[in-house]
Amino acid sequence: MIKSMTGYGRGQAPAGEGAWVVELRTVNSRFLDFHLRLPPGLSALEERAKKTISARLTRGRVNLTVTSSGVVEAAPRLVLNRPLAREYARVLSELQDELGLSQETGLGPFLSSRDLIQAVEGGPDPEAAWAQLEAALQQALEEAEAMRRAEGESLAQDLAQRLERVQELFSQAASRSEAIVESYRQRLHERIAKLLSEAAPDPQRLAQEVAIIADKCDVTEEAVRAMSHLEQFRQFLAADEPVGRKLDFLVQELNREANTMGSKSPDAAASQTIVELKTELERIREQVQNIE
Numbered sequence: 001m002i003k004s005m006t007g008y009g010r011g012q013a014p015a016g017e018g019a020w021v022v023e024l025r026t027v028n029s030r031f032l033d034f035h036l037r038l039p040p041g042l043s044a045l046e047e048r049a050k051k052t053i054s055a056r057l058t059r060g061r062v063n064l065t066v067t068s069s070g071v072v073e074a075a076p077r078l079v080l081n082r083p084l085a086r087e088y089a090r091v092l093s094e095l096q097d098e099l100g101l102s103q104e105t106g107l108g109p110f111l112s113s114r115d116l117i118q119a120v121e122g123g124p125d126p127e128a129a130w131a132q133l134e135a136a137l138q139q140a141l142e143e144a145e146a147m148r149r150a151e152g153e154s155l156a157q158d159l160a161q162r163l164e165r166v167q168e169l170f171s172q173a174a175s176r177s178e179a180i181v182e183s184y185r186q187r188l189h190e191r192i193a194k195l196l197s198e199a200a201p202d203p204q205r206l207a208q209e210v211a212i213i214a215d216k217c218d219v220t221e222e223a224v225r226a227m228s229h230l231e232q233f234r235q236f237l238a239a240d241e242p243v244g245r246k247l248d249f250l251v252q253e254l255n256r257e258a259n260t261m262g263s264k265s266p267d268a269a270a271s272q273t274i275v276e277l278k279t280e281l282e283r284i285r286e287q288v289q290n291i292e
Contacts, residue, residue, distance in 0.1 A: 002237060003292045004151035005029065005060035005244070011139030013132045020133050021067045024053075024140040026148070028290055029061040037065045042133075044126045049137060056141050058242045059292045066133065081116055088116065148292065155287055156237050162284050166254070167230050169277040173261050174223035176270040219261045226257040244291035251285045 011022040032054060036046050053062055233250050236243040258281060262274035 001149065001240065002152040002156050002243060003145070003148040004155060004290050005148065005292050006151055006290060007144035007147040009140035009143030009145070009147070011136035011141075011143070013136035013139075015068070015129070015132045019069045020129070020136050021069055022133065022136040022140045023065045023067075024137075024144050025063040026057065026060040026144055027063075029059060032057060032059055033061040035061065035063045039066060039068055042066070042126055042129055045130050045133065048130060048134075052134065052137055053141065056145060057292070059244060064137075084116055152291065155291060159237060159284060159287055160234070162280055162287075163230055163233060166277065166280050166284070167227070169273055169280065170223055170226045170230075170257075170261075173258075173265065173270060173273045173277065174219055176265065176267065176273060219264050222257045222261045222264075226254060229253050229257070242292045244288065247288045247291060248285070251281060251288055255281050255285075 005026055005028050007024075007026045009024045011024075013020045013022075034050055034053070036049060038045060038049075049064060053064070229250050233247060236246055236250070255278065258274055258277050262271065262278075265271060265274065
C-alpha cells in the first residue's frame with residue numbers, strides 16, 4: 001500500500017536521571033531532505049541519524065529535533081594547546097639565556113593566553129548518547145510511518161475513485177469522436193446538396209471527405225494508451241514500495257493523451273468532456289505530490 005510523505009512521530013529514551021526526547025516531522029519533498037537539530041556536543045551523531053532514517057524513508061523533508069530532559073551534562077574542562085606550549089617554553093628558554101633571566105621564571109605569565117588554554121563546554125558522550133537516542137529515534141520513526149501509512153491508505157481510496165471517473169471521461173471522449181464524424185457527414189451531405197440545387201452529391205467524393213475528417217478525429221490510439229496508463233496506475237497503488245515518482249509520470253502522460261484528444265475533437269460537447277477530464281487529472285496530480 002502506498003504511503004504519504006506527511007507524518008509525525010515522537011520517541012523518548014531514559015538517560016540516567018533524565019531522558020532524551022526525539023520529535024520527527026515529515027512533509028512533501030522531491031527527495032529525502034534532512035533538517036536536524038541536535039544538542040551541543042552531539043553533532044557527530046548526525047550521520048548516524050541520517051543513515052537510520054534513510055533505512056526507513058525514501059522521500060520527504062525530514063525535520064528531526066532532539067532535546068534533553070534532566071540529562072546531566074559533564075562540567076566544562078580546560079584543554080591545553082600542547083604544541084603552542086612547547087613553543088612558549090622554547091622562546092622562554094632563549095630569553096633566559098640571552099637576557100640572563102632567572103630560571104625560576106616559568107610559563108605563568110603566558111597562561112592567560114586564550115590560544116594556550118581553552119575552555120571546552122561539557123556535553124554528553126556521543127557513543128553513550130547514541131545507544132540511548134537510537135531507541136527513541138526508532139520509536140519516532142514507527143509513529144511517523146504509521147501516520148504515513150494511514151494517510152496513504154486514504155489517498156489510495158480517493159485516487160481509486162477518481163481513476164474510475166477519469167476512465168469514464170476518456171471513454172466518453174473516444175465515443176464522441178465517432179459521433180463527430182457522423183455529424184460532419186450529414187452536414188457535408190446537406191451542404192453539397194444545397195449547392196447543387198438539391199441534386200444528389202457524388203457518393204465517392206462525399207466518402208473521401210468523410211474519410212479525411214474521420215482520420216483527423218480518430219482518437220483510438222490515445223484512448224488505448226490512456227487505458228493502459230490507468231491500469232498501470234491502479235497496479236502501482238497496490239504496490240508495497242515507493243511509487244510517487246512513477247505515479248507523477250503517469251499523470252503527465254494521461255494529461256498528454258487528454259490534450260491530444262482535445263485537439264482532435266472540434267466539438268463543443270467533446271471539448272467540455274476534455275475540460276472536465278483535465279480538471280480531474282489536476283486533482284489527481286495534487287494528491288500524487290504527497291505520495292512517497
